[in-house]
Every structure is written in C-alpha cells, then in structure tokens.
Amino acid sequence: GAGVSQSPRYKVAKxxxxxxxxxxxxxxxxxxxxxxxxxxxGPEFLTYFQNEAQLxxxxxxSDRFFAERPEGSVSTLKIQRTQxxxxxxxxxxxxxxxxxxxxxxxxxGTRLSIL
Amino acid sequence: xxxxxxxxxxMSVQEAETVTLSCTYDTSxxxxxxxxxxxxxxxxxxxxxxxxxxxxxxATENRFSVNFQKAAKSFSLKISDSQLGDAAMYFCAYFGNxxxxxxxxxLTVIP
Numbered sequence: 001g002a003g004v005s006q007s008p009r010y011k012v013a014k015x016x017x018x019x020x021x022x023x024x025x026x027x028x029x030x031x032x033x034x035x036x037x038x039x040x041x042g043p044e045f046l047t048y049f050q051n052e053a054q055l056x057x058x059x060x061x062s063d064r065f066f067a068e069r070p071e072g073s074v075s076t077l078k079i080q081r082t083q084x085x086x087x088x089x090x091x092x093x094x095x096x097x098x099x100x101x102x103x104x105x106x107x108x109g110t111r112l113s114i115l
Numbered sequence: 116x117x118x119x120x121x122x123x124x125x126m127s128v129q130e131a132e133t134v135t136l137s138c139t140y141d142t143s144x145x146x147x148x149x150x151x152x153x154x155x156x157x158x159x160x161x162x163x164x165x166x167x168x169x170x171x172x173x174a175t176e177n178r179f180s181v182n183f184q185k186a187a188k189s190f191s192l193k194i195s196d197s198q199l200g201d202a203a204m205y206f207c208a209y210f211g212n213x214x215x216x217x218x219x220x221x222l223t224v225i226p
Contacts, residue, residue, distance in 0.1 A: 041218055
C-alpha cells in the first residue's frame with residue numbers, strides 16, 4: 001500500500017499482559033515516529049528512528065515500553081506488563097528524510113484497551 | 116521546554132464562512148517548523164499546511180492559510196469558505212529538535 005500501515009487496529013489485553021504493535025512505514029521513508037494519543041488529547045511523542053537507529057526515546061513513559069526497527073523499515077512498539085493507564089491510541093508516522101521540515105505521514109493507529 | 120497551546124477546545128462555523136483557529140508555542144530554538152494537521156473521526160491525521168519558521172511569508176494552501184507571528188510565537192489557521200468536510204479535530208504541531216502537538220480544536224461546520 002501507499003500509506004503507513006498499523007496493526008492491529010484494535011487490541012484488548014488484560015492488565016499485566018505484554019503487547020506488540022506493528023508499524024509498516026511508507027517504503028523508503030527514513031524517519032519513523034511513535035506517538036501515544038489519549039482520549040481527547042493530542043498525540044504525545046514517544047520515540048523516533050532514523051533508519052534502524054533509535055535517535056530519541058525521551059518520550060517513552062517507562063522502561064516497560066520498548067521500540068525497535070531492526071532493518072530500518074518495519075517497527076514494533078512493545079509494552080510489557082501493561083497497566084490501565086497504557087490505554088490509548090498509538091500512532092505511527094513516517095517521513096521521507098531525517099529533517100524536521102518534512103511532514104509526517106500517519107497511520108490509522110492502534111487503539112489499545114487494557115482491562 | 117517547547118510547548119504548544121491551543122486555547123479553543125471547540126469552534127463552530129457556518130458553512131461558507133471563515134473561521135480562525137489559534138495556536139501559540141514556546142521555544143528557545145531558532146530553526147523549527149510548524150504544521151496544522153486535521154484528524155477526522157476516522158482517526159488518520161492528515162497534513163493541512165506547513166510553515167517554515169525562517170520564512171516571513173505566511174503559507175497558503177487553497178482555502179487554508181496561516182497567520183505566523185514569530186515574535187509572538189503565534190501560528191493561527193484560517194479556513195475560508197468552510198465546507199462540511201472540514202469538520203474534524205485540528206492539531207497544531209511543532210517540529211524542531213523534538214516534536215510537539217497541541218491538545219486540538221474540534222471544529223463543527225453548521226450547514
């Protein structure tokens with residue numbers, strides 16, 4: 001497809017379970033971003049990759065959150081020992097280069113609900 | 116720290132009329148970029164317009180234009196000839212060394 005693809009679109013997990021969220025960026029895009037969007041709020045930055053290098057992970061809320069992009073394309077956001085406050089929409093975005101002037105192209109997001 | 120503030124949680128506009136959405140930001144950086152994104156209920160964020168901080172000229176994209184006041188750190192979005200399809204959440208975003216979004220303004224278009 002031509003756009004950013006995220007899967008699953010919806011994920012329900014019990015508190016304490018581990019979850020993995022997948023992002024397929026636009027082919028050839030260098031930069032990949034993960035955001036967390038709580039209900040009624042704007043996206044909050046989690047982490048940023050340039051190719052396979054994770055250049056900024058300052059937004060990850062705790063060490064339970066881990067992201068990787070081992071081959072510089074597909075990325076996975078993993079949340080261990082999920083808690084109710086992790087319930088949110090997780091957005092992935094990609095951009096063509098490593099420069100901030102490029103608009104980010106967003107996926108549809110994964111809505112995570114922790115019971 | 117950089118922050119983005121959207122002081123209007125909700126706005127409404129009559130179809131075909133003009134509406135302005137406000138955004139202010141705080142930064143110590145000199146080089147950065149500002150964006151407006153639209154998020155319909157379907158959830159996918161769509162780019163509306165982009166402004167480079169080093170450019171004095173305000174960006175324009177068809178019915179959408181911005182009023183960029185760098186000294187005041189203000190970046191408002193004007194939508195002219197509003198259409199029903201413009202109804203959505205609108206987010207102001209700051210991209211510099213880090214990436215910040217505002218809390219959004221929900222725009223309703225009244226037929």
